[in-house]
Amino acid sequence: MIRFILLQNRQGKTRLAKYYIPLEESEKHKVEYEVHRLVVNRDPKFTNFVEFRTHKVIYRRYAGLFFSLCVDITDNELAYLESIHLFVEILDHFFSNVCELDLVFNFHKVYLILDEFILAGELQETSKRAIIERMGELEKQE
Amino acid sequence: MNPFSSGTRLRDMIRAIRACKTAAEERGVVRKECAAIRASISENDPDYRHRNLAKLMFIHMLGYPTHFGQMECLKLIASPGFPEKRIGYLGLMLLLDERQEVLMLVTNSIKQDLNHTNQYIVGLALCALGNICSAEMARDLAPEVERLLQFRDPNIRKKAALCSIRIIKKVPDLAENFVNPVAALLKEKHHGVLITGVQLCADLCKVSTEALEYFRKKCTDGLVKVLKDVANSPYAPEYDISGISDPFLHIRLLKVLRVLGQGDADASDSMNDILAQVATKTESNKNAGNAILYECVETIMNIEDNGGLRVLAINILGRFLSNRDNNIRYVALNMLMRAIAVDSKAVQRHRATILECVKDSDPSIRKRALDLVYLLVNETNVKPLTKELTEHLEVSDPEFKGDLTAKICSIVEKFSPEKIWYIDQMLKVLSEAGNYVKDEVWHALIVVITNASDLHGYAVRSLYRAVQKARDQETLFRVAVWCIGEYGEMLVNNFGRLDMEEPATVTELDAVDVLETSIKIHSCDLTSQAMCLIALLKLSSRFPSCSQRINNIIGQYKGSFVLELQQRAIEFNSIIERHQNMRSSLAERMPVLDEATFSGRRAGSVPAAVSTSQGVSVNLPNGSAKLSTAHVADLLDLSLDDAPAPSSSGGEFLQDLLGVNLMPVSLQPDANQAQKSGSDVLLDLLSIGTPPAQSSPSTPQVLSSNTDNRSPLDILDRLSTPSAPSAQVSSTGGNSSMLDLLNGLPSSPPTSEGNGPAHSSVTAFESSSLRLTFNISKQPGNPQMTLIDGSFTNKSRDVFTNFIFQAAVPKFLQLQLDPASGNTLPANGNGSITQKLRITNSQHGKKALVMRIRISYKVNNKDVLEEGQVSNFPRDL
Numbered sequence A: 001m002i003r004f005i006l007l008q009n010r011q012g013k014t015r016l017a018k019y020y021i022p023l024e025e026s027e028k029h030k031v032e033y034e035v036h037r038l039v040v041n042r043d044p045k046f047t048n049f050v051e052f053r054t055h056k057v058i059y060r061r062y063a064g065l066f067f068s069l070c071v072d073i074t075d076n077e078l079a080y081l082e083s084i085h086l087f088v089e090i091l092d093h094f095f096s097n098v099c100e101l102d103l104v105f106n107f108h109k110v111y112l113i114l115d116e117f118i119l120a121g122e123l124q125e126t127s128k129r130a131i132i133e134r135m136g137e138l139e140k141q142e
Numbered sequence B: 001m002n003p004f005s006s007g008t009r010l011r012d013m014i015r016a017i018r019a020c021k022t023a024a025e026e027r028g029v030v031r032k033e034c035a036a037i038r039a040s041i042s043e044n045d046p047d048y049r050h051r052n053l054a055k056l057m058f059i060h061m062l063g064y065p066t067h068f069g070q071m072e073c074l075k076l077i078a079s080p081g082f083p084e085k086r087i088g089y090l091g092l093m094l095l096l097d098e099r100q101e102v103l104m105l106v107t108n109s110i111k112q113d114l115n116h117t118n119q120y121i122v123g124l125a126l127c128a129l130g131n132i133c134s135a136e137m138a139r140d141l142a143p144e145v146e147r148l149l150q151f152r153d154p155n156i157r158k159k160a161a162l163c164s165i166r167i168i169k170k171v172p173d174l175a176e177n178f179v180n181p182v183a184a185l186l187k188e189k190h191h192g193v194l195i196t197g198v199q200l201c202a203d204l205c206k207v208s209t210e211a212l213e214y215f216r217k218k219c220t221d222g223l224v225k226v227l228k229d230v231a232n233s234p235y236a237p238e239y240d241i242s243g244i245s246d247p248f249l250h251i252r253l254l255k256v257l258r259v260l261g262q263g264d265a266d267a268s269d270s271m272n273d274i275l276a277q278v279a280t281k282t283e284s285n286k287n288a289g290n291a292i293l294y295e296c297v298e299t300i301m302n303i304e305d306n307g308g309l310r311v312l313a314i315n316i317l318g319r320f321l322s323n324r325d326n327n328i329r330y331v332a333l334n335m336l337m338r339a340i341a342v343d344s345k346a347v348q349r350h351r352a353t354i355l356e357c358v359k360d361s362d363p364s365i366r367k368r369a370l371d372l373v374y375l376l377v378n379e380t381n382v383k384p385l386t387k388e389l390t391e392h393l394e395v396s397d398p399e400f401k402g403d404l405t406a407k408i409c410s411i412v413e414k415f416s417p418e419k420i421w422y423i424d425q426m427l428k429v430l431s432e433a434g435n436y437v438k439d440e441v442w443h444a445l446i447v448v449i450t451n452a453s454d455l456h457g458y459a460v461r462s463l464y465r466a467v468q469k470a471r472d473q474e475t476l477f478r479v480a481v482w483c484i485g486e487y488g489e490m491l492v493n494n495f496g497r498l499d500m501e502e503p504a505t506v507t508e509l510d511a512v513d514v515l516e517t518s519i520k521i522h523s524c525d526l527t528s529q530a531m532c533l534i535a536l537l538k539l540s541s542r543f544p545s546c547s548q549r550i551n552n553i554i555g556q557y558k559g560s561f562v563l564e565l566q567q568r569a570i571e572f573n574s575i576i577e578r579h580q581n582m583r584s585s586l587a588e589r590m591p592v593l594d595e596a597t598f599s600g601r602r603a604g605s606v607p608a609a610v611s612t613s614q615g616v617s618v619n620l621p622n623g624s625a626k627l628s629t630a631h632v633a634d635l636l637d638l639s640l641d642d643a644p645a646p647s648s649s650g651g652e653f654l655q656d657l658l659g660v661n662l663m664p665v666s667l668q669p670d671a672n673q674a675q676k677s678g679s680d681v682l683l684d685l686l687s688i689g690t691p692p693a694q695s696s697p698s699t700p701q702v703l704s705s706n707t708d709n710r711s712p713l714d715i716l717d718r719l720s721t722p723s724a725p726s727a728q729v730s731s732t733g734g735n736s737s738m739l740d741l742l743n744g745l746p747s748s749p750p751t752s753e754g755n756g757p758a759h760s761s762v763t764a765f766e767s768s769s770l771r772l773t774f775n776i777s778k779q780p781g782n783p784q785m786t787l788i789d790g791s792f793t794n795k796s797r798d799v800f801t802n803f804i805f806q807a808a809v810p811k812f813l814q815l816q817l818d819p820a821s822g823n824t825l826p827a828n829g830n831g832s833i834t835q836k837l838r839i840t841n842s843q844h845g846k847k848a849l850v851m852r853i854r855i856s857y858k859v860n861n862k863d864v865l866e867e868g869q870v871s872n873f874p875r876d877l
Helices: A025-040 A077-094 A100-105 A107-117 A128-141 B003-007 B009-019 B023-043 B046-061 B067-078 B082-095 B103-114 B119-132 B135-148 B154-170 B172-185 B191-207 B209-232 B247-261 B265-281 B287-302 B307-321 B326-339 B344-348 B351-358 B363-376 B382-395 B398-415 B419-436 B439-451 B453-469 B474-493 B508-520 B526-542 B544-559 B563-578 B580-586 B595-603 B608-616 B625-642 B647-661 B669-676 B679-688 B692-705 B714-720 B724-732 B734-744
Strands: A002-009 A014-019 A049-052 A055-062 A065-071 B759-766 B770-779 B782-794 B800-808 B813-817 B832-841 B851-859 B862-870
Touching (some): A014 A025, A014 A107, A025 A049, A025 A055, A049 B363, A055 A077, A065 A077, A100 A107, A107 B046, B009 B023, B009 B046, B023 B067, B046 B067, B046 B082, B067 B082, B067 B103, B103 B119, B103 B135, B119 B154, B154 B172, B172 B209, B191 B209, B191 B247, B209 B265, B265 B307, B307 B326, B307 B351, B344 B363, B351 B382, B363 B398, B382 B419, B419 B453, B439 B595, B474 B508, B474 B526, B508 B526, B526 B544, B526 B563, B544 B563, B759 B851, B759 B862, B770 B851, B800 B813
Antiparallel strands (some): A002 A014, A002 A065, A049 A055, A055 A065, B759 B770, B782 B832, B813 B832
């Protein structure tokens, strides 16, 4: 199960933070700080997996942005790595060539996309097209 | 009105915040915005509500407090439109979590939305519920969610399925309600619904064994078929990831098959074919394919045994291990660790590759590989593996050395075939990374060295050589210092030299040199310095010719600002200068430390009884132990008579005295323990001392009969906390009394009169036929109270019967009389009657005790009355 998802830039600014487990506000800030420290200085040749407390962080860097998933120790790392990529593809498709600024100004839409992709810490939909279509329908409701 | 397109105030705010050049400026903008939002909230303006909340969410992401917006979420959720509800639910998930009380208020709104006619609103409600639902909400809303599992739109069905996972995790009792709807979901064609249904099925099996049994019976074949279809499906662009159709679904299916197959041969059997197919046919040049293979291997390892499949799985891991991609190697190591329980031989084949991974530059890989190597070690391969790891220690990253040394030490301790190898390996580790090992490690090494009596010489010589090369490794240095102190003479005379060992050409001066230069090095910490001092004291006895020089070295620490060092230096100095006769026995070798007790203590769970028996079974090192015990007894004696301190501080002071000798004196182990058992025993000792004639022989008995459950290993604890005892002493002023004691040792014979106000004995009354003796003692901490043991002796030839003792005191005293031990006093002093008195002196320090007494008894049926006054009490009572 995914415990939280973080989207941070190289400076450690959080662009998206989604927690599927309850944490105190102060604890969240601590987690965000620690995860950023863990991933930001790793060599690109290193594994995309880092042990974090009693869990694992699966991360992937896209330009200046780090996508990090914290998952259980027994979870399939490779599969979560693949799901990060799928999420990025969906964002890329939706914002047509996504950049950090899109995520800043449309953060509420990013959350909306994430809620169509992952729910309760589990994968909800694996089809890029289905999610994009769904987003179109939701936008029509506005 | 759409707040994000027309009003653009959110956009403006984000721009304004982004334009800030300093953190202070940003805080200013945020403060202003928050003030505006608060004002808007208090006006209760519905038009701007969802824009305000959106802004608050952004501010929240920046890390500012936004709790004042919580109620706005609830209002938005309760409003009718989709845009408001959307922002409301988003805010709910971001700003609140399941533990907040406010959440109770939202349950009803969610319930209404779950029944809403607009399926998008139903979707919003399900999403929020899935992410933040509490146990209470789960109970309230489970029926709605269960119903939605059959909703016509697949988007709702899949959301409801994931929502159900959260519900059954919060309230496992609800699991049975979901079993039947899930069985239907497993037959779906829609991938989204299927993948969530499969996930829910796996989670149901985890919380309920009935569900597991049900799915195993009814759904195993169906799930195998679904996996077959997915694996064999033609190219589907919608789900394609690098040539594989929906790897995520593959993985979920493999996972649920693992749950169903585990512990059930029939179910395992029915999935063999498809597992073999997935394991052999899946493309392995892309991450997605490897993810499937990885999951497949795990399933094969966990379901009931099928030899062929296991071979296949181990081979896949072997291929993974030689992959160039670090991620793949990482998961291979990870999985091999689980495979070791199933087939350790197959894993052993990859030992060389795994060892290479320990040297990888990526810390994640190194850590996994090291854990795996640790599991691979056994009696046959321990030597080469340890060699490899120790060699790697030289070049490894500093941050990895801690883990690496811990593992090497653990391996060496667990599998060491002989002691000499153990000592050699530990020496290598300590020389290379001594600053990274934990205290237990070098403590353990000392325990092993003391137990290997034939290797004492070898150990001390090797340590001497090692410490010449690597003085900067603190723990190595400590072990070396300890051994030089204990076995210094073997360093010089090559005692017990092994064939392969080069003869050492160390002189007594060299040995002292090492200690002298080291103790002065700036980096030498307090513990090491204290150990050096003790070692020097011991060497002064081993090498009498260096005694004067050692005394000079020790003397330099008499002015140390560290109380502990200062005190030890003064004590040792005094021992060397004035007490040659007892120095050699004080500086005896330590008794052999008990290995079993030590390892038990490390495990942290030694029952008291066990350690007692082990403590007692410790061997005595040599015949001189008795002698030194006698010395200790002498010291105790002296303290009784000479120490001017009240008995309470005398107890601590004694304790400290033994503490001093803990290292150098080869105490009988039991004596050691007596010290450990604290001041109670010591107080007993003090009271035993009252009849002077008995004290000398009885003290050692008390010492040896007192078996406390502490073990001699406490000595090592002492080593690492050298300052504890000194703190006690300094507070009681025992410092000076200790010096007095040592200085007075040879010259002052034990005297008991006039010098011991704490304990004395007076003859209170004496007539021709009767004698009354008072044994007087003081209670610690209560100077006004005096305890008196009265003892009556009959000097005549006739028995006294109906014996009654009465006493009276002036008003400033209070007298309490306990009942007498009897009323018949045998003749000719053949026994006595005793009676306890307690006197409280309200004018303590000003007036002395005084007492009138009257004694009546019958002799040959004749009443006798004797009276008198007792005024010969010692002063200051």
